[in-house]
Amino acid sequence: MTVNKLKLNMDKTEFLIIGSSHHLKNLPPLQLQVDNTTVEPVDNVRNLGIYFDQTMSMDKQVAELCRRLNYQIHNIARIRRYLDSETCHHIIRSLVTSRMDYGNSLLTGITETHLHKLQRIQNKAARIIYGLRRREHITPYLHTLHWLPVRQRINFKLLVLIYQSIHHEAPVYLYNDICLHSSTVTNTRILRSAMDTTRLHIPKTSKTIGDQAFYVAGPRTWNTLPISIREAPTTNTFKSLLKSYLYPY
Incomplete structure (x- = not known):
């Protein structure tokens, strides 16, 4: 400097x-x-809007995300009576679900408690769109909205990053972090001549925090997908097939 x-x-x-x-x-x-x-x-630092804590538990990130999302939902609820459902849906997507999805691949491996907190917020957003009471069953309305639950949204983002990395549509540092199965590995990088192989190598780790790393969690989740999805010819096709596969309703 x-x-x-x-x-x-x-x-x-x-x-x-x-x-x-x-x-x-x-x-x-x-x-x-x-x-x-x-x-x-x-105890924690903020980088590009994401909070990282000392144990990489993402406690601070989830707490701050819930706080910001609840604030937006509260404001939308105050003016809900003046909005039709379609307009409310657009506002929710703009101010709530887009923020929930930002950097959500970093939430891979978070606790069930954290997932439950975020899922409650997503359910609350759906209730506002349809004007539902708190005790009304939300699953049919999530089905109508075609929203993936929070856990699946996290996996969706992670798997899209893996697909883009394999096909050289992601930053090089992500591409260098993954490798094909051992039969096609050379110097821990993907052989360009072996791109027809879709199964990825999963490195061994001895710590829980290591299992949350992109180069471990990504391949582990990727290998559970059907071959027909892993071999999708384009990113848009992959996203479409993946969302249908992850859709639980």
Whole structure:
């Protein structure tokens, strides 16, 4: 930064230590010294609107996401009587479901409690569209909206990223993180001459947090898909087949 005549903004500088709860408890106090300024560690950091915590549990992200979505739903509910169902649906898609889907592949492996919280918000959004009471059964209306449940929405995004990575439609760093099954692996990268093979290699991990990584969770979920979906010729075709496959209603 000195060579390029840049100055670090210490007011916006922070660092995060990531590890298991056990290892974090045993760490001594840590600080960074930059330009005679002490930088203290923080419990979570925000990057591109996503919160990352020390154990990568995504607790902070889910809490903040629920807070923001509930705020939007509350505001929409206040003006619902002035809207028809179609207009309300468009507003919900714009302000609620789009935010719920943003970066949701990072929520792979979150707890059932977190999934339940997000699913309740999705159900609440559907109730507002149709003007339903809290106790009315929501499943038929989710079916009418053709909304994937939260768990399936997360898997949908993850699997689309895997498909795009295999077909070189995603950033190179994602492509380099996956490899075909061992029979077609060379230097842990996909052989271009073996693109007809659709099964992916699943690396072994010894930690739960490792199972949430893209290069582990993605191939594991991908390999459960029928071959007919994995061999879809285009991204749009893949998305269409995948949504029908994941649709539970």
